[in-house]
Amino acid sequence: MEKPGGGVNLLRRGLSDRPPSSVENATYVATVIKETARMGDNELDRALVERVQKGDKRAFDLLVRKYQHKIVGLVSRYANNHAEAEDIAQDAFVRAWRAIGSFRGDSAFYTWMYKIAVNTAKNHLVAQGRRPPADDIDAEDAVFVPGSDRMQETATPERELMRQQVEQTVFAAVQALPEELRTAITLREVDGLSYEEIAEAMQCPIGTVRSRIFRAREAIDEKLRPLLSDREDQA
Numbered sequence: 001m002e003k004p005g006g007g008v009n010l011l012r013r014g015l016s017d018r019p020p021s022s023v024e025n026a027t028y029v030a031t032v033i034k035e036t037a038r039m040g041d042n043e044l045d046r047a048l049v050e051r052v053q054k055g056d057k058r059a060f061d062l063l064v065r066k067y068q069h070k071i072v073g074l075v076s077r078y079a080n081n082h083a084e085a086e087d088i089a090q091d092a093f094v095r096a097w098r099a100i101g102s103f104r105g106d107s108a109f110y111t112w113m114y115k116i117a118v119n120t121a122k123n124h125l126v127a128q129g130r131r132p133p134a135d136d137i138d139a140e141d142a143v144f145v146p147g148s149d150r151m152q153e154t155a156t157p158e159r160e161l162m163r164q165q166v167e168q169t170v171f172a173a174v175q176a177l178p179e180e181l182r183t184a185i186t187l188r189e190v191d192g193l194s195y196e197e198i199a200e201a202m203q204c205p206i207g208t209v210r211s212r213i214f215r216a217r218e219a220i221d222e223k224l225r226p227l228l229s230d231r232e233d234q235a
Helices: 024-033 042-055 058-078 082-102 108-128 156-177 179-187 194-201 206-234
Strands: 143-146 151-153
Touching: 024 206, 042 058, 042 082, 042 108, 058 082, 058 108, 082 108, 156 179, 156 206, 179 194, 194 206
Parallel strands: none
Antiparallel strands: 143 151
16 A cells, blocks of 8 residues: 655645645545445444555545544643644554554454554654553543643543433434435534535535535434433533
C-alpha cells in the first residue's frame, strides 16, 4: 500500500495527494452513508477498513475523523500538552495506515487503533528520555477535556452510563432517519459543510437542505428528550 506523503497532517488534511473540495468530500461521504445505512458501528468500521485495504485513501480519512478526538484524548495522558498529544496521535494514525493491511477484524477497529496509539505514545516518551506511566487506562474510560493538557478519567459510573446512552440514542436516531435526512445532517454536523455545499452535493435547493436538517434535528431531539428528562428528574 502506498504510504502517505511526507509532512501530511492526517488530523487536518487526510491522506489524499491533493485536498479534495468540500463538494467532492460531501459527495463521497453521501455515497458511503448510502452504502452503509443499515450497518452498526463496528460493521461500518469494517466496511471502511475494507475500502482502505483496496486502496481507498478517503475511507481512512473518515476513520481518522471519526476517532481523532478519542485518540488525542487517549494519548494526552502521555503528553505534556495538547500540541504534543496531537503529534503523537498523528504518528499513531500514520502507523495504523501503514499496518492496515494486517488488520483482519478479529477485534473492533478502535481496539486495534487504541493499542497502536498507546504503543506509539510510550515509544515517544522513551525516545524523549521520559518514563511512561506504569499503568494504562481503558480506552472507553478516557475523556479529553478541551483546554486541559491532561487526561481526566470519568468522574462516576453514572456519568459514563449516561454518555453511552446518549451516544447510542443519537446513533440509533440518525440511522433510523430517511436517507436524505441522514445525509444532510451528517454533512452538516459531522463534516461541517455549509448549506450551499450540501445543496450542491445533494443536488437540491438550499431551502430543501435547511428543511431536511431541521427535520433531522427534530427527530433526534425527540429521541433524546425522554432520556434527558429522566436525568433532570433524578438530579
